Amino acid sequence: MSLLASIPLLSIHLVIFNLMLLVNGAETAAVLSSPMFSGTLFSGAVFTLTIGDFLVILGVILLYFELLKSTRFSTASTVEHMVSMLVFIIFLIEFITVKGLGNASFLVITLLSLIDVLSGFTVSISTARRDIDISA
Numbered sequence: 001m002s003l004l005a006s007i008p009l010l011s012i013h014l015v016i017f018n019l020m021l022l023v024n025g026a027e028t029a030a031v032l033s034s035p036m037f038s039g040t041l042f043s044g045a046v047f048t049l050t051i052g053d054f055l056v057i058l059g060v061i062l063l064y065f066e067l068l069k070s071t072r073f074s075t076a077s078t079v080e081h082m083v084s085m086l087v088f089i090i091f092l093i094e095f096i097t098v099k100g101l102g103n104a105s106f107l108v109i110t111l112l113s114l115i116d117v118l119s120g121f122t123v124s125i126s127t128a129r130r131d132i133d134i135s136a
Contacts, residue, residue, distance in 0.1 A: 013059055017055075031051060032051050032103060036054050091106075091110040092110055
């Protein structure tokens with residue numbers, strides 16, 4: 001497994017949010033709530049997708065691919081789990097301490113990162129347990 005493959009996909013969000021914070025400062029929350037797309041549905045309801053909503057949707061999609069990555073079991077997967085844990089810790093610290101990142105979109109992405117960590121360890125433990133049962 002290459003080094004690039006062991007980088008958690010949710011770290012993309014960490015980079016995006018930090019770049020937004022660098023460019024926009026404390027106004028990051030206002031940027032996240034700005035509309036990205038708007039359209040009228042067949043029902044007549046107006047659907048508006050904000051930048052924050054889009055980032056959450058992207059996070060869910062990336063979490064799916066992270067779950068697929070966690071089903072592979074190798075010695076390098078341990079490194080990937082540790083890096084995922086580090087990414088979650090950075091998310092959590094930034095959510096608590098950085099003013100521009102204390103918003104609902106960043107919280108949801110932080111929770112997605114936590115789910116990535118927990119599911120990675122769960123899949124690894126389940127796979128290891130199955131390997132022990134088969135070899136016994």
